[in-house]
Amino acid sequence: MKPAQFSYIAPETVEEVLAALAEHGDEAKVLAGGQSLVPMMNFRLARPSVIVDIGRLAADESLDGISVDEGTLRIGARVRHRQLEHFPANGLGPADGPLGSLLRGLARWVGHLPIRVRGTFGGSIAHADPAAEWCIMAQTLGAEMVVRSSTRPMRIVAAEDFFETVFTTSLEPEELLTEVRLPVLGPDWRVGFCEFARRAGDFAVVAALTALRIEDGSIVEARVGAGGVAGTPVRLRAAEAALVGAIPTPAVFHEAGLAATGEVDPSGDIHGSAGYRRDLTGVMVRRALGAESIPTPV
Ligand SMILES: Cc1cc2nc3c(=O)[nH]c(=O)nc-3n(C[C@H](O)[C@H](O)[C@H](O)COP(=O)(O)OP(=O)(O)OC[C@H]3O[C@@H](n4cnc5c(N)ncnc54)[C@H](O)[C@@H]3O)c2cc1C
Numbered sequence: 001m002k003p004a005q006f007s008y009i010a011p012e013t014v015e016e017v018l019a020a021l022a023e024h025g026d027e028a029k030v031l032a033g034g035q036s037l038v039p040m041m042n043f044r045l046a047r048p049s050v051i052v053d054i055g056r057l058a059a060d061e062s063l064d065g066i067s068v069d070e071g072t073l074r075i076g077a078r079v080r081h082r083q084l085e086h087f088p089a090n091g092l093g094p095a096d097g098p099l100g101s102l103l104r105g106l107a108r109w110v111g112h113l114p115i116r117v118r119g120t121f122g123g124s125i126a127h128a129d130p131a132a133e134w135c136i137m138a139q140t141l142g143a144e145m146v147v148r149s150s151t152r153p154m155r156i157v158a159a160e161d162f163f164e165t166v167f168t169t170s171l172e173p174e175e176l177l178t179e180v181r182l183p184v185l186g187p188d189w190r191v192g193f194c195e196f197a198r199r200a201g202d203f204a205v206v207a208a209l210t211a212l213r214i215e216d217g218s219i220v221e222a223r224v225g226a227g228g229v230a231g232t233p234v235r236l237r238a239a240e241a242a243l244v245g246a247i248p249t250p251a252v253f254h255e256a257g258l259a260a261t262g263e264v265d266p267s268g269d270i271h272g273s274a275g276y277r278r279d280l281t282g283v284m285v286r287r288a289l290g291a292e293s294i295p296t297p298v
Helices: 014-027 037-042 081-085 098-107 113-118 121-127 133-141 237-243 250-263 274-290
Strands: 007-009 028-031 050-053 066-069 072-076 144-148 155-158 163-165 176-183 189-196 206-215 218-227
Touching: 014 028, 014 050, 014 176, 028 037, 072 121, 081 098, 081 113, 081 121, 098 133, 098 189, 098 206, 121 133, 121 176, 133 163, 133 176, 133 206, 133 218, 189 274, 206 274, 218 237, 218 250, 218 274, 237 250, 250 274
Parallel strands: 007 050, 028 050
Antiparallel strands: 066 072, 072 176, 144 155, 144 176, 189 206, 206 218
16 A cells, blocks of 8 residues: 655754644654554555654754663653664663663564664654553653643653553644653662563563562562553553562562452453453563563564
8 A cells, every 4th residue: 555645844953843743733743763654654544644754853862862860761752662672872871770671671572673773762652552562661660751842842741641542642743752751770670571462573462561679578669561451551550559568479479460450451352352361461460570581572
């Protein structure tokens, strides 16, 4: 299939991007790596009449940089999945603890190599597929999205207010996602991830991400999230409650998995019934909690 007719704008500065988005409103779409937008246009699931390509902008620190600032890791929207697979590229010592392991490990689960070379971190977040690894991470860790436009002051949007439903965020048509901020996880955090997909490189049927802060052998803080079980990635608060205060053991992880199963209400589709996805959520959570490292897709 070929896309419907569109006009193409390739601005040279962020200000020109914002001006183009403000001028064309919901007729326009940002083109980043094109790994989701172009297939959707080819299938005529998206029919923007104006494409604003951010791939030809001159290098821009806010869009292309990865930096650490007082406990916060900032990832520019135009950073490619492949760059995160090799994180940290430029010696970001403090961030290269559990969060670094998570970024490197999760990146390998995003599609195939050619997709990771072209696709961008911000494109994945803005596309808001509820099973996308970066969206699950953003929701679970409580990321903040930095959003700019020419019509109002810069906004910082919490992940829980950013993801609205399938492929839908609180971004306005004239807004550009420029950066995502993540909390740096210190050495007392232990991270885990588990994903079930039908084939390597496919989107997850269900995936779970966990982060536990352990002090004196007990869990003092827990973050548990899942994708593929609702219109957005979700925080699993009952599973988190089952973990906080406990000693991390397989039995506790089993209880947290059961709690996760009880708190999701997924829909069924051709990849799995609602009941299957619900049960799978518990299994993914339990395995993520017990994982010694982020697994490699096979
Ligand atoms: C075969 C295949 C398998 C894949 N498997 C996976 C997978 O397993 N896991 C996964 O997470 N992803 C997967 N993807 C999607 C891939 O990760 C995409 O790269 C990503 O979803 C979109 O990033 P992009 O830079 O290509 O964005 P684009 O396709 O260019 O844009 C996607 C959407 O986001 C908007 N957008 C992009 N950047 C911005 C911005 N800065 N501000 C505002 N809006 C913006 C666009 O307007 C568009 O609506 C797969 C893709 C393919 C083709």
